[in-house]
Each structure stands twice: as C-alpha cells, then as structure tokens.
Amino acid sequence: MESETKNCQSCKKDFTIESEDFKFYEKIKVPPPTFCPDCRLMRRLLWRNERTFYRRECNSCSKKIISMYNPDLSQAVYCHDCWWSDKWDPMTFKADYNYDELFFKQFETLFKKVPLISLFSGGRQLNSDYCNFTANDKDCYLCFGGKDDERSFYSKNISFSKDVADIFNGDKLELCYENIQCENSYRLSFSKQSENCTDCMFLYDCRNCQNCFGCTNLRNKNYCIWNKQYSREEYLKKIEEFNIGNFENLENLKSQFYEIYKKSIHKYGHLINTKNSSGDNLSNTRNCKHCFDVFGSGSENCKYTHYVVSGVKDSYDNYGMPTAEKVYETIAIGFEYSENSDYYFSYFVKGSSRIFYSYNCVNSHDLFACIGLRNKSYCILNKQYTKEEYEELVPK
Structure with missing residues (x-):
C-alpha cells in the first residue's frame, strides 16, 4: 500500500502511516493504528509507574511493603515472595469468554480480581526494596530500569554497574557520579556521552581518556584540562588548586564547563x-x-x-x-x-x-x-x- 495520512482519534492531529508500516501490520496480522505515534506512547506509559511508591500491606502475608500501587486500590497486591509462591493459583480467577460483552470490559473484570505484584523486578533482588523495573540488583536504592547493579543509587536505566549514583542511561560504570549516557568508565563524574574514560570529571563526547578535566570532543588523551595538554605534575597541581571538595568552587566549575560545552562540537544525534x-x-x-x-x-x-x-x-x-x-x-x-x-x-x-x-x-x-x-x-x-x-x- 501507499503512504496514507490519518487523523488521530486522540489529539485530532494528522499523522502518516508509511507503506513499510502497512507491510509490518500485515505481517503480524493487526489493523493499522488509529492513534498517532505520540498518543500511542502516552497511552503505553500510562501503565508504567516507575517512581511513585506507597507504603502498604501485602494482602497475603500482611507484611509492610513498598508498592507502586496506592493502598486505596481495592484489589489485592502481594509482596514479591508471596506473588511468586505456590500459595495461590491465578487460574482460580478464570472466566468464560462472553461474546455478548465488550472484550475490554471482560479483561477489566479479570484484572481487578487477580492479585498484583507490588513492584516489577526480575531475577534475584537483594536488599533493593526501593527499586522498580530492575533485575538482579544488590544493595541498590531508588534505581529504575536496568539490571545487574550493585550499591547504586538514584539512577535510571543503568546496567552492570557498581557504586554509582545519579546516573541516567549508564552501562558498565564503577565509582561514577552524575553522568548521562556514559559507559565502560571508572571514576567518571559530571559527564555526558563519554565512554572508556578513567579518573575524569566534566567531560562531553570523550573517548578513551584518562585524567582529564573539563574537556570536550577528545580522543585518547591524558592529563588535559579545559582541552589543554599538561604534564602529569602540572595536571595534579592544577586539580588540587580547584579544590572541588568546596561546594561553591564545584558550582563555579560546573558553570565554566557548561560554557565550554555549549561551544563544543555537537553531533546531530548520538x-x-x-x-x-x-x-x-x-x-x-x-x-x-x-x-x-x-x-x-x-x-x-x-x-x-x-x-x-x-x-x-x-x-x-x-x-x-x-x-x-x-x-x-x-x-x-x-x-x-x-x-x-x-x-x-x-x-x-x-x-x-x-x-x-x-x-x-x-x-x-x-x-x-x-x-x-x-x-x-x-x-x-x-x-x-x-x-x-x-x-x-x-x-x-
């Protein structure tokens, strides 16, 4: 089929279904969508509560638990252990399909009967009661999305990382803080879209760098500050003078780096x-x-x-x-x-x-x-x- 413009049933804006889209829908045997891509995304995300938590009781063992479901919710919510146990059987809530009733009404009726799990997690979660949509986390707190992390905090979409905090989209990080879209790095902080870096701070778009501070668009560099090369001795002396342990100094350095970041080369997309x-x-x-x-x-x-x-x-x-x-x-x-x-x-x-x-x-x-x-x-x-x-x- 040729491309076709449709009007979204939700926002009433026009959107285009490409010919390749029609081929996909035909392949999986579903009708073309009636919502535009943005409205479809919003409709999906209505179901994903990552970060709003409630204190409530498990409706099976009565233990106090953390849950993504409000305690005012009428249906049962089970803790992780009870939901996975053999103490209950979801098949007991079975229903015959009624061709005279709307499908989604029947689905809603069943949904309100079957106990829900308090938080979504996979694998073996250890001492990570305040994490959601994670798997195999150990000693983590307020992490959302990702898997196989240890001693990590206040992060979103991180995987295979240890001893990190305030990370967004990180992979294979260790001893890192306040990074966005960084990976395979050690002791990297206040950085964005950098990888394979060690003992660095305030980087943007850097690769394979060590002992660099306030740098952008660098590759395979060592002992650089504000994109200027120093000797090892000069670098260590300069870093000590920054006194980043002082909050006011740190905030000033953040402002300086932001000005350099704005002037750096930015690729149209990562x-x-x-x-x-x-x-x-x-x-x-x-x-x-x-x-x-x-x-x-x-x-x-x-x-x-x-x-x-x-x-x-x-x-x-x-x-x-x-x-x-x-x-x-x-x-x-x-x-x-x-x-x-x-x-x-x-x-x-x-x-x-x-x-x-x-x-x-x-x-x-x-x-x-x-x-x-x-x-x-x-x-x-x-x-x-x-x-x-x-x-x-x-x-x-």
Missing part, C-alpha cells in the same frame, strides 16, 4: 554504528526509525521503540525490552529472559511467546487476555483450553 536509522542514543541498529535509547547489539527493523537493552527485531511501539522479535504495543517485556517473541498489547511478560493482551505472565505461550500466569499455555481469560480449542476460539 548514533553509533547505525544504518538507515533515526532517533537518538542508538547503537548497532539497522532500519530503526524514530527510536530512542536503543543499545546492545543487532536491533533491526524497529519503529517508535524506546529503551532497548539488547537486540530487538521486527517490532513497533514498545518501551523497555531486551532480546525479542515480533513485538507490538508493549511495556516492560523480557527483563533477564532471552527467549521473547510475538508479544502484542501486553505488559510485563517474560520468557514467553505468542502472547496477546496479557499482563504479568511468565514462561508461557499462547495466552490471550491472561493475568498473572506462570508456565501456562493455551489460556483465555485465565481459563485452560486444549490447543485445538484455543486456536479455534482466538480468531473469533
């Missing part, structure tokens, strides 16, 4: 090893359009996708995912699991395939409108069917 891709903060992508914060290796043929930590293929309209393919309109799928495919209109589904309109399901396949299921297959509204029954009912 794109590394990309082909036929658009957006920002992309690495190792091919044919990825209007995508942001896509890292890892091998993502291709994606559109309107945000925050990918590993290779994703043939996917549209997603936020938060690892290795996966054929995924459409999802939030927070996958986490530490590697086998993820064919997710549609779902939230927080892991290690599964062929999942439709489902919420918080794990290690399952062929589910439609299910909530809280583990190790299940061929279910509709949490009710078990045979393979033949399921394949006959779902197309209806």
Whole structure:
C-alpha cells in the first residue's frame, strides 16, 4: 500500500502511516493504528509507574511493603515472595469468554480480581526494596530500569554497574557520579556521552581518556584540562588548586564547563554504528526509525521503540525490552529472559511467546487476555483450553 495520512482519534492531529508500516501490520496480522505515534506512547506509559511508591500491606502475608500501587486500590497486591509462591493459583480467577460483552470490559473484570505484584523486578533482588523495573540488583536504592547493579543509587536505566549514583542511561560504570549516557568508565563524574574514560570529571563526547578535566570532543588523551595538554605534575597541581571538595568552587566549575560545552562540537544525534536509522542514543541498529535509547547489539527493523537493552527485531511501539522479535504495543517485556517473541498489547511478560493482551505472565505461550500466569499455555481469560480449542476460539 501507499503512504496514507490519518487523523488521530486522540489529539485530532494528522499523522502518516508509511507503506513499510502497512507491510509490518500485515505481517503480524493487526489493523493499522488509529492513534498517532505520540498518543500511542502516552497511552503505553500510562501503565508504567516507575517512581511513585506507597507504603502498604501485602494482602497475603500482611507484611509492610513498598508498592507502586496506592493502598486505596481495592484489589489485592502481594509482596514479591508471596506473588511468586505456590500459595495461590491465578487460574482460580478464570472466566468464560462472553461474546455478548465488550472484550475490554471482560479483561477489566479479570484484572481487578487477580492479585498484583507490588513492584516489577526480575531475577534475584537483594536488599533493593526501593527499586522498580530492575533485575538482579544488590544493595541498590531508588534505581529504575536496568539490571545487574550493585550499591547504586538514584539512577535510571543503568546496567552492570557498581557504586554509582545519579546516573541516567549508564552501562558498565564503577565509582561514577552524575553522568548521562556514559559507559565502560571508572571514576567518571559530571559527564555526558563519554565512554572508556578513567579518573575524569566534566567531560562531553570523550573517548578513551584518562585524567582529564573539563574537556570536550577528545580522543585518547591524558592529563588535559579545559582541552589543554599538561604534564602529569602540572595536571595534579592544577586539580588540587580547584579544590572541588568546596561546594561553591564545584558550582563555579560546573558553570565554566557548561560554557565550554555549549561551544563544543555537537553531533546531530548520538548514533553509533547505525544504518538507515533515526532517533537518538542508538547503537548497532539497522532500519530503526524514530527510536530512542536503543543499545546492545543487532536491533533491526524497529519503529517508535524506546529503551532497548539488547537486540530487538521486527517490532513497533514498545518501551523497555531486551532480546525479542515480533513485538507490538508493549511495556516492560523480557527483563533477564532471552527467549521473547510475538508479544502484542501486553505488559510485563517474560520468557514467553505468542502472547496477546496479557499482563504479568511468565514462561508461557499462547495466552490471550491472561493475568498473572506462570508456565501456562493455551489460556483465555485465565481459563485452560486444549490447543485445538484455543486456536479455534482466538480468531473469533
């Protein structure tokens, strides 16, 4: 099909569906969207509460817990241990599909019955009760998104990092503070879009640097201050004179660096090893359009996708995912699991395939409108069917 302009049913603005988009929708057998990309993103993010926490009781063991669900919520919320235990069975909330009632009304009824997990986390979380949408964190506090971090605080979208604080989009960092979009660095602070740097402060767009201060656009440098080369002895003396332990001095240095930052060379986007891709903060992508914060290796043929930590293929309209393919309109799928495919209109589904309109399901396949299921297959509204029954009912 040719490109087509449509009017968004939400904001009433025109948006374009490209010919390649129609091919994707036909491939996964879904109708074209009626909302524009921005409204679709807002609709998805309404489901993702990362950072608003409440103190409430677990409705199973009565333990005081931290939860992303308001205690005024009428439905049950379980702590991590109780939700994963065998003390309850989500299949007991099953419902027959009623063809005379709206689908989303039936889904809402089921959703309000099945207990919710207090916070979304994967793997083994140790002493990280105030972290959400993370996996395998240890001794972390107020970290959101990411995985495999230790002793890290007040950070968003960090992975494989230790002893860091106030980081946004970081990977493989240690003893770092107040960085944005930095990776593979040690003792790096107050820096942006820099990598493989050691013992540095106030960097922008630097690579493979050591002992540098207030520098921009440098490669493979050592002992530089404000982009000027010094000897080791001169550098150490100058750094001592800065007296960065004094708050007023530190604030003045921040202001000086900002003036240098504004005059530095700025690439139109932070794109590394990309082909036929658009957006920002992309690495190792091919044919990825209007995508942001896509890292890892091998993502291709994606559109309107945000925050990918590993290779994703043939996917549209997603936020938060690892290795996966054929995924459409999802939030927070996958986490530490590697086998993820064919997710549609779902939230927080892991290690599964062929999942439709489902919420918080794990290690399952062929589910439609299910909530809280583990190790299940061929279910509709949490009710078990045979393979033949399921394949006959779902197309209806």
